Amino acid sequence: MSAGHIMALAHQTWRELLRERLVSGAMLASVVILLIAIPLGGLSLGQDGRILADLGFASLEVTSVLLVIVAGAQMLPREWERRTSFLVLSKPVSRTSFLLGKAFGLLAMGTLLVAVQAVILLFLLALRGLEVWPLLGQLPLVLLQTMVAASLAVGFSAFASTPVTLLATLALYVTGHNLDSLQGLAAQLPWPSKTLLAVIGHILPDFSLLDLKNRIIHGQSLTPGLALAAVTHGVSWCVLALSTGILAFHRREA
Amino acid sequence: MPAGEQAIVSELVLEASGLSKTYAAQIGQPARQALVGLDLVIQPGETFGLLGPNGAGKTTSQKLFLGLARPTRGTIRVFGQSPENPDVRNRIGYLPENPYFYQHLTGEEFLRFCGGLFNLPRHLVEARTDQLLAQVRMQEARKVQLKKYSKGMLQRVGIAQALINDPELVLLDEPMSGLDPVGRHEFRELILDLKRQGKTIFFNSHILSDVSEICDRVGILVEGRLAAQAAVDDLKRQGRELETLFMETVRAPKAVAATA
Numbered sequence: 001m002s003a004g005h006i007m008a009l010a011h012q013t014w015r016e017l018l019r020e021r022l023v024s025g026a027m028l029a030s031v032v033i034l035l036i037a038i039p040l041g042g043l044s045l046g047q048d049g050r051i052l053a054d055l056g057f058a059s060l061e062v063t064s065v066l067l068v069i070v071a072g073a074q075m076l077p078r079e080w081e082r083r084t085s086f087l088v089l090s091k092p093v094s095r096t097s098f099l100l101g102k103a104f105g106l107l108a109m110g111t112l113l114v115a116v117q118a119v120i121l122l123f124l125l126a127l128r129g130l131e132v133w134p135l136l137g138q139l140p141l142v143l144l145q146t147m148v149a150a151s152l153a154v155g156f157s158a159f160a161s162t163p164v165t166l167l168a169t170l171a172l173y174v175t176g177h178n179l180d181s182l183q184g185l186a187a188q189l190p191w192p193s194k195t196l197l198a199v200i201g202h203i204l205p206d207f208s209l210l211d212l213k214n215r216i217i218h219g220q221s222l223t224p225g226l227a228l229a230a231v232t233h234g235v236s237w238c239v240l241a242l243s244t245g246i247l248a249f250h251r252r253e254a
Numbered sequence: 255m256p257a258g259e260q261a262i263v264s265e266l267v268l269e270a271s272g273l274s275k276t277y278a279a280q281i282g283q284p285a286r287q288a289l290v291g292l293d294l295v296i297q298p299g300e301t302f303g304l305l306g307p308n309g310a311g312k313t314t315s316q317k318l319f320l321g322l323a324r325p326t327r328g329t330i331r332v333f334g335q336s337p338e339n340p341d342v343r344n345r346i347g348y349l350p351e352n353p354y355f356y357q358h359l360t361g362e363e364f365l366r367f368c369g370g371l372f373n374l375p376r377h378l379v380e381a382r383t384d385q386l387l388a389q390v391r392m393q394e395a396r397k398v399q400l401k402k403y404s405k406g407m408l409q410r411v412g413i414a415q416a417l418i419n420d421p422e423l424v425l426l427d428e429p430m431s432g433l434d435p436v437g438r439h440e441f442r443e444l445i446l447d448l449k450r451q452g453k454t455i456f457f458n459s460h461i462l463s464d465v466s467e468i469c470d471r472v473g474i475l476v477e478g479r480l481a482a483q484a485a486v487d488d489l490k491r492q493g494r495e496l497e498t499l500f501m502e503t504v505r506a507p508k509a510v511a512a513t514a
Binding site: 002004005007008009011012015016019082083084086087090091092093094131221253 | 299317320322324343346348350352353355356358367372373414419
């Protein structure tokens with residue numbers, strides 16, 4: 001593994017994504033949603049700032065996560081299909097460096113997307129007279145969700161096709177946001193479905209742990225314990241997803 | 255001469271022994287034997303042309319030499335090491351068949367990117383990029399995105415990227431396919447120039463006239479088997495045409511196993 005190779009590949013991936021319509025389209029869609037949220041906020045007297053913050057953070061999160069999932073799901077399959085991977089792997093580049101380079105390029109793009117949307121959102125919230133500083137605490141968590149989603153997509157795409165990767169990653173993301181409901185459902189079912197669902201609920205990534213926007217928007221503080229749990233959970237899933245992807249990618253042949 | 259120096263001088267560039275590759279069955283496709291028991295030795299400075307009809311196993315053999323695929327049986331040593339060792343590939347340049355490069359990059363960005371993959375110092379990458387773009391006559395298109403390049407231009411920038419690390423071994427997969435006569439002539443001159451520089455060149459082709467003009471030695475693959483090998487000079491001395499040897503070999507693959 002070489003830091004130079006990873007940097008070169010991450011830079012190339014970043015540049016490739018920047019020039020893709022998918023990214024500019026996602027950015028535009030997000031801005032449109034944020035602008036729609038302003039008149040919607042006016043419908044609810046006295047609550048418009050919170051609604052705008054709710055909608056804004058939800059839009060920011062969904063747009064960023066969807067973008068990295070769609071881009072990540074295509075990334076490695078497209079490299080094989082177009083044989084650009086042959087070119088890179090014929091150079092002294094290890095497969096680990098190749099996958100990490102692609103993943104880091106995608107993560108950088110996800111970070112840019114979150115940052116740009118966050119600036120627009122916070123500006124709109126400030127215009128509405130809402131205090132934006134306490135809301136900043138949610139941004140690293142949105143970023144972490146984006147990173148987990150990107151890592152899962154890249155990890156799956158190392159051994160699965162684009163449609164399978166898309167479905168699997170989206171399923172994990174949606175389920176990961178609803179693990180409480182899953183556990184509630186499990187409690188009502190007979191054995192063995194109960195045990196099976198309970199086990200599944202414990203082994204999936206818990207995206208709700210990284211989603212503390214309601215808590216923050218409604219003025220509750222983000223405790224160090226909660227923040228540490230979220231960061232540990234998110235980073236562990238990134239490492240696990242990418243490590244699995246690397247193992248699978250090493251077995252793959254041209 | 256010191257012992258270490260002796261070892262470097264006598265190092266074989268490429269050595270394949272009993273090399274076989276079978277692609278596993280997939281949905282709707284049976285298992286396919288792409289290469290069967292290939293024995294081959296390439297000496298330093300040699301230009302070797304691997305001939306064969308489509309699907310004979312030429313591209314598979316290059317993938318195995320680069321560690322892009324793994325043999326089902328047999329061994330490969332490139333500069334005395336496994337091709338799966340990334341360090342070996344510091345000494346190799348490779349032009350894939352029908353290259354599809356990163357289309358969003360310009361010609362010079364693409365060469366810089368490839369130079370970066372060899373961890374070359376920035377100033378060296380810049381110098382090599384300028385030199386190679388001049389060598390393949392692509393200076394004017396250096397700031398144009400690859401998606402706007404013609405097939406011939408892609409081949410030229412493709413050979414430039416294959417030479418960015420000043421490799422000792424150059425692997426070219428069907429380098430002449432899709433080129434017009436002028437492009438083929440220029441490409442032939444380029445390969446001959448590499449040969450004069452003492453590079454070891456291994457290329458796949460089914461254009462016999464190019465091969466007989468450029469190569470020192472040829473091998474003919476038929477249905478994954480190396481059915482014949484010959485030194486081009488020996489063929490000339492015997493008054494035999496490469497085309498005759500090729501057609502005889504292809505028409506009777508299992509009967510012919512001649513080494514001229």
